[in-house]
Amino acid sequence: MQSVQEFGDNPVEVRETGHYTEEYIPSFVEKWDSLIDWGKRAESEGTFFIDLLRKRGVKSVLDVATGTGFHSVGLLAAGFETVSADGSADMLAMAFENGMARGGHIMRVVQADWRWLNRDVHGEYDAIVCLGNSFTHLFSERDRRKALAEFYAMLKHDGILVLDQRNYDAILDDGYTSKHRYYYCGEDVTVEPEYVDEGLCRMRYEFPDESIYHLNMFPLRKDYTRRLMAEVGFQRIDTYGDFQHTYRGEQPDFFVHVAEKEYRIEDEEDTQYSGAVGTARSYYNSSDADTFYSTVWGGEDIHIGLYERPGEPIADASRRTVERMAGKLDLTAESVVVDLGSGFGGSARHLAEAYGCRVFALNLSEVENRRHRELNAARGLSDRIEVVDGSFEDIPFADGKADVVWSQDAFLHSGNRVRVLEEAARVLKPGGRLIFTDPMAADGCDPAVLQPILDRIHLDDMGSPGFYTEALARLGFTPADPADGGFEELREHLVTHYARVLEETEHQESNGLARKVSHDYLIQMKKGLRHWVDGGQDRQLTWGIFQFVRDGNS
Ligand SMILES: C[S@@+](CC[C@H](N)C(=O)[O-])C[C@H]1O[C@@H](n2cnc3c(N)ncnc32)[C@H](O)[C@@H]1O
Numbered sequence: 001m002q003s004v005q006e007f008g009d010n011p012v013e014v015r016e017t018g019h020y021t022e023e024y025i026p027s028f029v030e031k032w033d034s035l036i037d038w039g040k041r042a043e044s045e046g047t048f049f050i051d052l053l054r055k056r057g058v059k060s061v062l063d064v065a066t067g068t069g070f071h072s073v074g075l076l077a078a079g080f081e082t083v084s085a086d087g088s089a090d091m092l093a094m095a096f097e098n099g100m101a102r103g104g105h106i107m108r109v110v111q112a113d114w115r116w117l118n119r120d121v122h123g124e125y126d127a128i129v130c131l132g133n134s135f136t137h138l139f140s141e142r143d144r145r146k147a148l149a150e151f152y153a154m155l156k157h158d159g160i161l162v163l164d165q166r167n168y169d170a171i172l173d174d175g176y177t178s179k180h181r182y183y184y185c186g187e188d189v190t191v192e193p194e195y196v197d198e199g200l201c202r203m204r205y206e207f208p209d210e211s212i213y214h215l216n217m218f219p220l221r222k223d224y225t226r227r228l229m230a231e232v233g234f235q236r237i238d239t240y241g242d243f244q245h246t247y248r249g250e251q252p253d254f255f256v257h258v259a260e261k262e263y264r265i266e267d268e269e270d271t272q273y274s275g276a277v278g279t280a281r282s283y284y285n286s287s288d289a290d291t292f293y294s295t296v297w298g299g300e301d302i303h304i305g306l307y308e309r310p311g312e313p314i315a316d317a318s319r320r321t322v323e324r325m326a327g328k329l330d331l332t333a334e335s336v337v338v339d340l341g342s343g344f345g346g347s348a349r350h351l352a353e354a355y356g357c358r359v360f361a362l363n364l365s366e367v368e369n370r371r372h373r374e375l376n377a378a379r380g381l382s383d384r385i386e387v388v389d390g391s392f393e394d395i396p397f398a399d400g401k402a403d404v405v406w407s408q409d410a411f412l413h414s415g416n417r418v419r420v421l422e423e424a425a426r427v428l429k430p431g432g433r434l435i436f437t438d439p440m441a442a443d444g445c446d447p448a449v450l451q452p453i454l455d456r457i458h459l460d461d462m463g464s465p466g467f468y469t470e471a472l473a474r475l476g477f478t479p480a481d482p483a484d485g486g487f488e489e490l491r492e493h494l495v496t497h498y499a500r501v502l503e504e505t506e507h508q509e510s511n512g513l514a515r516k517v518s519h520d521y522l523i524q525m526k527k528g529l530r531h532w533v534d535g536g537q538d539r540q541l542t543w544g545i546f547q548f549v550r551d552g553n554s
Contacts, residue, residue, distance in 0.1 A: 005213060012195050012202060014216050017115075020137040021088050028205075028213045029094065032189075033068045038102070041070060048515055049129065049162065050078045052258065056160060058126040064114060064151065065134035069095030069107065075129075076105040085112045085121055114138075114147035117154060124156045130163040133254070135225070136201075136217040148232040158262040161234065164254050168219035171196055222255050222519075234259035238288075241514035241522065255519060276415030277364065277391050279458045284343075284365035288521040293344070294371065295513060296504050300346030303409040303437065304497040304543055306490065314500055317493075321408070322347045325435055328480070328547055329404060331355040338362065338402040338427055340392040340420070340436075341410020345372035345385065351406075352384035359385045360402070362392060364413075395423045402427050407436040417463050418471055425475050431552040433480060434472070437545050439494060439532070440464045445540040453535060456528040465489065468546055476551035486548050494543040495536035502529040 006022055007014050049071065053061065059081060063072045066084040068091060075082040076099065084107050086092050092109045099107040112120035128151045138144045151161050171193050188208060195202040201219040206212050226237050237259045241252035273281050283289055293302045298315035305317025306324060325347075331337075333356030339348050342361035351357045363369050369387050376382045390396045392407070393416055405424045414420050424434050441450050443466040454460065465487050469479075472486070479486030505513070509522060535541035 007214065007216070011214065011216065012200060015139045015200055015218070017137065017139045017143045019139075019216065023213075023215050024088055024091065026090055027211075029068060029091065031207055031211065031213075032205075033094065033098075038070060042074065046515075048256075049131070050074065052162065053080065053127055054078075056127075058160070060123075060125045061127045061129060062121065062123075062125040062154060063129050063131075064112075064117065065130045065132055066095045066109065067091050067132055067134070069098040071129060071131050072107060073099050073102050073105060076107070077103055083108045083110060083121065083123070083125075085110045085117070087111065087113045114150055115143055117147070117150040121154065123154070124159070125154055126156055126159050128155060128159070128161045130161065133164060133166045133217070135163055135165060136168075136220055139199075139218050141228075144228055145232060148228055148234075152232050152234065152261060155261045158260075160261065161229070161259040162256065163225070163229075163259070164256045165220050165222070165225060166201075166217075167222070167253055167255055168201060169221050170253075171201060172198065172219055172221070225255075225257060229257065229259045234261060235263055236260040238518045239520060240517075241509070241519040252514060252519065273364070273391060276413060276459060277393060280413035281364045283458075285367045286521075287367075288517050290365075290367050290371070291516045292505075292513075292521065292525065295516070296501060296508060299371075299375075300344055300349070301408075302343045303347075304439065304494055305500075306493050307496045307500070310496075312500070314497075314504060317497065317500070318346070319350070321437065322350045325406070325408075325437070325545055326351060326354065328545070329433060329435065331357055331404070333357065335403045336360070336401060337404045337406050338395070338397060340395070340405065340407040340424065341413070342372065342387070343368055343408075343410075345375060345387065347406065347408060348372075348385045348387075349376065349379060349381055352381050353379070356384070360397060361385055361387045362390050362395060362397075363387070364389075364391050392420050392423060395427055397427045399426050400429045403429060403432050405432065405434045405436075407438075409437055409439060411436065411438045412440070412457070412459065412462055415460065417467070421468075421471055421475055425477070425550055428550040430550060432550045433547060434477065434550065435480075435545065435547045437543060438463055438468070439541065439543050440468075442491075442540055442542045443467075449535055449538065449540040453528070453531045453541070456524065456531065465542065465544070472546075472548050477548035478551070480547040480549050487544055487546050489542060489544040491536060491539070491542040491544070494541060495533055498529050498532035498536065502526060502533065505529065 005025055061075050061080045061082050063082060063084045066072050066086040072082050072084040072095060084095060089111050092111055096107050096109055099105040110121050138147060190206050192204055193201055194204040201217050203215050226239060229237050237257055240256045301318035303318055303321060305314055306320040307317045335357040337351055337357050337359045339359055339361045342348055342363045345361055348359040348361045352359050366389050369389055372387050376385050393414060405428050411417055411420055441462045441464045443464045469486060505526060
């Protein structure tokens with residue numbers, strides 16, 4: 001049996017797909033398995049993979065990178081029907097022993113190379129898992145494509161591939177020069193890139209007895225892996241940050257890709273909403289946005305808060321905005337309020353609870369609306385609040401229905417704000433009130449500053465205080481309070497708010513949010529939040545409360 005790794009005279013020239021079987025020599029594998037205590041590893045990964053598979057109703061799993069069996073044994077213990085494959089017979093032998101020793105599992109093991117997986121493994125699976133940075137062992141693009149195609153073929157029509165990889169972007173872009181060391185489970189094993197170029201990352205593993213091993217791997221860039229998955233036919237790919245940071249930096253050490261095979265006809269056919277409205281709907285319906293807003297804001301509100309103290313909880317400040325707006329109105333139990341773009345319904349619940357109003361909550365995102373209805377039911381408010389799926393560009397309510405039309409931070413998503421105001425005027429009773437907030441461009445703002453913000457939210461333009469006041473005047477509205485001309489400007493709260501959201505995002509990211517929301521989403525969100533803060537500070541953006549009265553004569 002081989003006892004020394006063979007890399008020849010020039011180790012950095014070893015760039016072959018099949019070489020990994022020689023790199024994983026038994027002494028290295030045994031050392032790894034005994035040092036990386038399974039309990040500690042299980043603790044660090046938590047129930048991330050199990051939860052993910054259960055949430056998607058997975059029953060049968062093919063583990064294509066079984067190694068010494070860590071994930072297969074976890075899957076069997078969690079009750080999944082599991083088949084365990086690996087290209088190395090030595091690994092499978094150890095995995096089988098581990099399965100017996102840790103829970104008496106009789107593992108179904110198959111020695112198979114990914115490039116011809118379908119030849120040796122049979123059946124169709126709900127999920128394929130390829131974990132422990134295994135895909136990195138493939139050195140040619142042809143092999144990577146073939147392996148992914150083989151995985152794709154072995155999945156059921158709605159199956160998923162879960163594949164993780166080291167964050168090679170960080171190593172390629174700056175990790176090697178900083179000679180970053182990764183520590184596993186305390187100080188026991190240190191891993192560092194010894195050599196790196198776009199075609200090779202040679203990792204050095206050092207154990208406490210000073211023995212040293214190496215692995216030659218292909219440095220997969222995250223977006224490259226995603227692209228290959230899409231090109232072999234996967235329809236949707238979500239990429240998550242680390243389940244556990246082995247060091248505390250900005251960047252996760254690992255990425256986890258979840259690639260879905262299912263072809264969803266509605267993705268293409270959903271033409272009911274187009275342009276900005278379609279974009280807003282897909283955004284707020286996405287699991288990333290749903291998870292992000294419900295976690296960071298606290299599940300009730302998604303709007304700018306009014307802050308009285310630095311570092312105040314976002315939920316408290318957000319609630320203050322609702323109270324301030326409601327305080328401007330003469331609401332009673334007889335009042336009928338239409339909330340346009342009602343999100344999770346925090347404002348609707350406040351109005352129904354505090355004033356007994358009847359609220360019609362119109363919102364585009366069916367995902368948010370589902371959550372909204374559940375929250376109303378839990379608070380016994382379903383009879384006071386009706387949650388309606390729809391767009392405020394085409395409000396599905398009769399003329400003159402509402403005493404108050406209310407909206408918070410939603411009109412920015414419209415591609416036709418004049419139309420939204422016309423619709424608001426139509427559903428208001430004569431003499432009714434329109435009250436709303438919206439993040440806006442300041443009048444006369446520099447288009448170059450605005451552009452990156454518009455790009456991020458996929459909009460062509462934004463409203464401004466001047467735009468809204470002029471458009472409302474044209475539609476026969478008059479300011480509720482002539483002293484402020486219908487607009488109470490509160491720009492400073494926009495700055496405080498987005499800075500608080502950024503702070504909270506970063507805090508929660510290192511406390512589990514990165515496991516639930518995709519890496520790309522978080523990167524884009526943080527970038528966007530910085531734009532809002534800078535734009536507000538530079539007085540290019542603004543925010544505040546508008547209150548207007550609809551003409552009483554028509
Ligand atoms: C920033 S959130 C505000 C949610 C809620 N008003 C609050 O304050 O918590 C923006 C909301 O606007 C909704 N929205 C965007 N475009 C819409 C449209 N055309 N019609 C109805 N709702 C829309 C989204 O679904 C999302 O819930």
